[in-house]
Amino acid sequence: MMIQMDQDLCSIQEVRDLVQQARKAQRAMERMTQGELDKITAAISSAAAAEAGRLAGVAVEETGFGLKADKEIKNRFAAVTLYDAIKDEKTHGILAQDREKRTIDIGVPVGIVAGLVPSTNPTSTVIYKSMICMKAGNPIIFSPHPSAVKCILETVEVVRRAAEAAGAPKGAIACITTPTLEATNALMRHDHTRLILATGGGAMVKAAYSSGTPAIGVGAGNGPAYIHHTANVRLAVKRILDSKTFDNGTICASEQSIIVTREMERAVTEELQRQGAYVLSDSEHTKLSKFILRANGTMNPAIVGKSVETVAKLAGLDRVPASARVLVARETGVGRGYPYSNEKLGLILAYYVENDEPTVLERCVEILEWEG
Template sequence: MKTQWGVFSSVTQVVHAAKEAFHVYRRVSLRERKQMIQAIREGLYSYSHEFATLACQETGMGKVADKIIKIKLALEETPGPEDLQTHTTQGEGGIVFSEPYPYGVVCAIHPSTNPCETLINNTISILSAGNVAIHCPHPRAMEVSKYITKIINQIIMDKFGICNLVTTVDSCSLSYIKEIMNHPDVELILSTGGSDAAKCALSCGKKVISAGPANPTFIVDETADVERAAYCIHKGASFDYNITCTSEKNIVVVQDILPQFRAALECLNVYYVDSISEMLQLSKILLTEDLEVNRQYGGKSADTILKDAGIVTDRSYDLIAVETVRIHPFVTKELLAPLITIVKARDFDYALQIGIEAEQGCHHTAGIHSSNSERLRRAAKAFGTAIFVKNGCSLDGIGICGVGATSFTIANITGEGTVTAKDLVRKRRCVCVETLSSYA
């Protein structure tokens, strides 16, 4: 099976290979585990540009330059085995250890939007926790995912002589994913994205860590540094054509500063739409007749969208901002395109109300730009999201600012939030009782 380099033609083969690999891996010391993770980081780094290019070509979504940034972020900032936590309590009766130990075989489901960085991020987290991985890529990213899996196996095999710690199937359909998830030898399901597979995972009767739908909403109030707020929002929403699940999608602005905010956005190469005619033109291509999202434009450039909508411009744009009402489908649906909505509110309290409604209880990502500390506190508490950004860019929420762990699985459904190695282990209470000699 070693010649397979982690890619198998059937569910039976891939699960058997992963289970056998786990029996070997569980004997590897923590020190060797750390060395393996470091080898993966170093070995994959030079492939960043190739992976990003292949992902764009296969999925038809996103920008190569931005995908390179995300891939390098996953390699550099995903926590390794050092993320695991051990606690000790000592008393007269003995010692109690609270220690992590692996589940075993993990089924990891990936989205089409961030295939490379999610696979790499999850691989580092899963192996750091002492588990082995069966990756289930999105069909639109199958080839690049298999390629990365093979390279990871080659790195591990060359340096440590172990194969199939990371595996996948040759083709991945929903029926295959269901079969893997329900296999008795699979102990944990790690689901990224709001796909049908994620819904199936929750019905498997196993431990599930699951991400879900998102509709990131940010508030800009009248006390904010408007130019900085516009800069941060442009940076996050235009990044990789806004297909990252944490990127700004809806902006609720207190109306007193809307003219200033609009001017700041337009200075940052944002095409601002406030006419009904242009809004209808955009709606015709970005929405279906049933007012659902037209996935054909997911991850496409702002220029492509404007051109196909019949909107003539004299230059290239990074992002489209559409001023609209709170109930428009652009607000309530996640487009996964370089378009943000601008919804005005008469004051902060109303802005907070609109923002919470727009986020729709996904508990994924939200944020605020304000210099009022009480409003920062109120908004964070009211949204209750897994990621909440104060006076920053959405990208800061996944560690691109250099602070905090990086994760591309945001478990808003099951509540773990940004998932790292510490979330992928069982918690064991190990008790060492004081000597029994006193009872002799």
């Protein structure tokens, strides 16, 4: 009789096996020189840059989030720009000496790293986390988002092959192939996991901080943009829309709200419309608001990284022109019952108009205290 193994148990066992392999890799990497670690890092950079376009396409095809061309830019930024920034840094051995104070700074690996990867930026996250871990001599085990497993595993394979060909030991870069919540928790809480690099939703980042293992987390952004009365309005609006539309709004650092004083309302509104933003009517505002969050208060994946056309169709907005770059909704409140005040990883901006600057600043703080 065939026994069906429980998926959660299988995934937990996989984590244990990967950690054991990573411990062996760690012992080997501890004996490596700075030059050997730099060679591995350079190999990852070259391989990831060469595959940047293909991996971007795989990510869009699997997740349905964002734009291939923009994801390729993110992949290249991680593979090339980041590499150029860190390639000459010393991370291993004696880093600095202060003869007067009689101190020596010595760089040593932290140990096994757990890398949590989101679905919105799956491939670029794997590239840069692999690179910074290899640069410092730390094995990394990735926990992929369930909806982006294929593209994450493919990216891990690209960087793993390059790293091992350049001298990295087997097990230095690995990934859970059966992602479950239990597997992620087992990885984060494992006695031999020394650091968590957590990129993703607020709940996941909070879980990382609560795991008992040191963690560096990046969760919701929800950044408000205050256009001051001294600003170049045309340029300010251009920068905001360029940022918001990059990869269809999947970057958590992109603007989520525009806030202005009453005296700036007309100029900013006209400039938004001139540059392709569609300002929703009251009825359209109400229709779209029902699709921003799910019943449990988390972001609705149906709007994440989708085109304006797709979002408008979802909400039944039939007056939105095909040329619209972003949907802009006037908002008056923050918190529960005001979904536009949340982070929106799509082509939706909240628009607040306040009486004066002190009120604007209070609103900015209120938005960030609510989420961000």
